[in-house]
Amino acid sequence: MNRAIVRYIKRNYKDLNNDKFFKENSDYIEEHLRYLTFNSPIMGPLRAINKEEFYSLIDEFFKKYYGDSEFIESIDTRILIYSREQLLEFIEYSETMNIEGIMKSRVNISTEECLKLLESFGVFFYPIYEDYWQIHLLDLNTLETILNAVHEYTHKIHYYKLGEEFKNDTDIITEMLAYYNEALFALYLFKNKVVSSSDLNLALSRTEEEIKEEMFYSHICSLINSDIDLPKLNPIAQEGLIKYYKESYFPPKDYSHHLGYALFKEAFFSHKDYTLEEHTDFLKNAMVKRKIKDL
Numbered sequence: 001m002n003r004a005i006v007r008y009i010k011r012n013y014k015d016l017n018n019d020k021f022f023k024e025n026s027d028y029i030e031e032h033l034r035y036l037t038f039n040s041p042i043m044g045p046l047r048a049i050n051k052e053e054f055y056s057l058i059d060e061f062f063k064k065y066y067g068d069s070e071f072i073e074s075i076d077t078r079i080l081i082y083s084r085e086q087l088l089e090f091i092e093y094s095e096t097m098n099i100e101g102i103m104k105s106r107v108n109i110s111t112e113e114c115l116k117l118l119e120s121f122g123v124f125f126y127p128i129y130e131d132y133w134q135i136h137l138l139d140l141n142t143l144e145t146i147l148n149a150v151h152e153y154t155h156k157i158h159y160y161k162l163g164e165e166f167k168n169d170t171d172i173i174t175e176m177l178a179y180y181n182e183a184l185f186a187l188y189l190f191k192n193k194v195v196s197s198s199d200l201n202l203a204l205s206r207t208e209e210e211i212k213e214e215m216f217y218s219h220i221c222s223l224i225n226s227d228i229d230l231p232k233l234n235p236i237a238q239e240g241l242i243k244y245y246k247e248s249y250f251p252p253k254d255y256s257h258h259l260g261y262a263l264f265k266e267a268f269f270s271h272k273d274y275t276l277e278e279h280t281d282f283l284k285n286a287m288v289k290r291k292i293k294d295l
Contacts, residue, residue, distance in 0.1 A: 047142065047199065051081070054146045054194075058153070061188050065280040068157055074135075079149070081137045082107060087114045109136060122148035124155035133159065143195060143203040147182045154181040161287040169291045175260025176295075177283055180268055184279050191276065263292070 059072035071079070086107055093101035094111045107114065117123060117138050125134040135152045139145055158174050186200045271282060289295050 049141065049143055049146070051139070051141075051145055057189065057192070057194065058146070058150060058185070061150075061185055062153065062157070065184075065277075066157055066284065071153060078133060079135045079137070079153075080106075080108070081139045081145070081149075082117070083139045084118065087118055087138070090114060121145070122152045124152040124159075126159060143199055144206055147185065147203055150185045151178040151182050154178040158287050162290070171256035172260045172263065172292060173286065173289060173295070175257050176263040176267065177286060179261050179264035180279075180283055183264075183268055184276060184283070187276055187279075263295075267295070 055072050055075060059069070062068040062071050086105070090102070090105045090107040091111050091114050092098075093105060109117070113123070113136070117136055121138045121140065121144070123136050125136070127133045133156050135149070135156065137145060137148055137152065140148075154177055155174055158177050162170065183204065186204060189195050190197060190200055267282075268279075271279060274282065286295055
């Protein structure tokens with residue numbers, strides 16, 4: 001099993017061996033994530049919300065602090081929100097070649113993208129043609145969906161601010177900006193007394209726990225260029241490695257999210273005394289940076 005896993009990783013992640021940025025920063029990435037601390041999760045369910053009630057607040061937030069006025073007019077045209085049931089139904093239609101069902105479905109992404117959305121909860125599609133961006137979200141029926149909408153829409157603003165293809169540093173910067181702006185919108189909601197601090201903390205801690213779970217397995221990247229024996233790993237690491245092997249998914253592929261989150265935590269808490277206006281001014285300035293060292 002160990003040789004098979006190593007071969008699988010090398011075959012599917014050989015692009016990392018040619019990723020100059022990853023090779024130059026891999027030690028920093030692993031070291032930084034190893035000592036990254038998280039807030040203790042607040043136990044309990046997130047209350048159900050009516051997401052439509054938040055649309056005007058999101059629109060107001062982006063207009064006030066970023067001068068962007070497209071959010072609310074893009075709902076149901078470029079910003080599409082699907083339930084789990086809709087996505088699973090569409091996947092079934094596609095697998096059974098139910099043409100009538102496919103034509104009637106409002107889902108307009110591939111089955112592969114449906115599966116990704118069920119896992120990631122949100123995605124910003126970079127436009128192939130000028131000004132043809134799209135955001136797709138999974139409706140979790142909680143505040144987490146609202147924060148995901150803010151996260152993905154921040155990608156949209158950054159994309160047009162920077163005006164060029166994202167790669168290496170810019171991939172990490174855009175994730176840092178999106179996580180940072182989630183926290184700022186949470187502060188905006190609290191400032192406007194829309195939701196309680198416990199609701200916000202719970203929603204934000206869900207994001208932290210998801211990132212933390214992925215980071216726990218970040219050591220798998222070391223297997224790309226090593227021959228570590230599976231029996232030498234502790235039982236939890238073995239279980240995680242086998243799990244990702246079976247699911248054909250390994251976190252190192254998505255290291256820009258991991259490092260982007262680490263940079264968000266570092267930047268946010270180094271500016272913890274900022275007002276909301278000062279925070280957003282910092283982000284607007286960061287949106288035109290192309291290198292992490294320039295932040």
